[in-house]
Amino acid sequence: MTYDGIAADLAAVGLAARGGFHPGPADAAPTTCRSVVLVGNVGPDFWPHFEAGRRDEPNALDSWTKRQVDRIAAKAGGWAVYPSDGPPYFPFQRWAMKAEPVHPSPIGMLIHPDFGLWHAYRAAICLHDALPLPARDERPSPCTDCADKPCLTTCPVGAFTGQGYDVPACAAHLRTEDGRDCVEQGCRARRACPVAGPDLYAAGQAAFHMRAFVAARD
Structure with missing residues (x-):
């Protein structure tokens, strides 16, 4: 193989x-x-x-x-x-x-x-064997040249600070009516990233993961 x-x-x-x-x-x-x-x-x-x-x-x-x-x-x-x-x-x-x-x-x-x-x-x-593998792509992080970093300013409850992730604040927001957008469409901070706009998850896919995230914390 x-x-x-x-x-x-x-x-x-x-x-x-x-x-x-x-x-x-x-x-x-x-x-x-x-x-x-x-x-x-x-x-x-x-x-x-x-x-x-x-x-x-x-x-x-x-x-x-x-x-x-x-x-x-x-x-x-x-x-x-x-x-x-x-x-x-x-x-x-x-x-x-x-x-x-x-x-x-x-x-x-x-x-x-x-x-x-x-x-x-x-x-x-x-x-078990050393399979020939493709060479690693050495491209740098796209975040290096992203001056605005909208992922850090878009979360409605400021769960992402650049130094950490406030999981309880995120989960609490997702349980509210205001959090429905994040639940149904996927994390707003994640959607704010300008890379791979056309490759967002399919309808229902993001909601599946977000609901599983909330359920794991109930």
Whole structure:
């Protein structure tokens, strides 16, 4: 199996191969893993696939993802690990920064030069062999040249300060009538980012994630 073959299998279910790397001792990868391929979603592409295949079960998105990625990883001769595995948890954000040109944004999320803040990492495929991988894209963070940084000034309750994220204030706002816009359309600070405007999540996709965020804090 090649990297391109794995990417094609992921694309068939709306997921994306997000680059990869050959782990060293400091990367906290499974001990027998010689190649890591990051798996995620970008923009709205995977949402129709999830909607068509979701089941009435707890943690429906995680369960759907595992069904897809476990199958693709086994076909590639490897196995999948997930952000929810643990504790101890795998350092997915650190892995992502080794695999792709993603960088911490002022609101904490990793920003991509093309997809902005509208992407996520859902799994990693581990392989026993050192698979040839695409070279890492070395583009800098788009935040470097963003003078206005509207992500820091758009939140209705000032939950993002550049030094931290006030989770209780955010969650409390989302439970109010004034917070309906953020719940139904997605985080207003995230939407304010000028990168990847056309790649915002699909209708219903942002609401799914926001409602899950609130439910986890009820």
